[in-house]
Amino acid sequence: MGILTTLGSSLNHMTSKSIVLTSRCPEKPDESPEAIATLSLAADERTKSRHCFAQAGLALHLQLPRGTVLRHNDLLCSSDGNHTVRIVAQPEPVMTVTGSPSTLIRAAYHLGNRHVPVEIAIDELRLAPDPVLRSMLIGLGLTVTDGLAPFHPEAGVYGQHHPQAVHG
16 A cells, blocks of 8 residues: 655644645646655556545545656645655565576566566566566566565557656
8 A cells, every 4th residue: 555655744634634636747846836745656556546544634536647657856745836746666575587688578578468567677677577477577587686676667659658767
């Protein structure tokens, strides 16, 4: 479940506040108010356009356009334009897969054929832990390492395109 953290003193006077977040803020930081909270979400939570998070007297209601995929550091604006909340990619259990480029391409093909959410980088793949997929990947000659990291799976060709940084 997402983790809500309030920031600064802007919420100290709020005993019970409900904020409806309806859109991404403009990409120009000077046009958005300072973030009043951060919302740390796992990959599957960042694909939900309707959700409610509450903590310490603050309730955040996501009412985003259908198909919205939130990314790390996105800023969401309230319906009244007075509040901003920063999205953080929450670390979660993942398998990181490394090997030769040609074998990683083959693995990406097989994972995609199974409709598995995959994060693709130049030198690695990342996916949710699964013992069957682990065996398949090891069988292809790849190295699979378990870890805890933010997970940014590809949105797919029909998902909203949103630039993502290649991690290293």
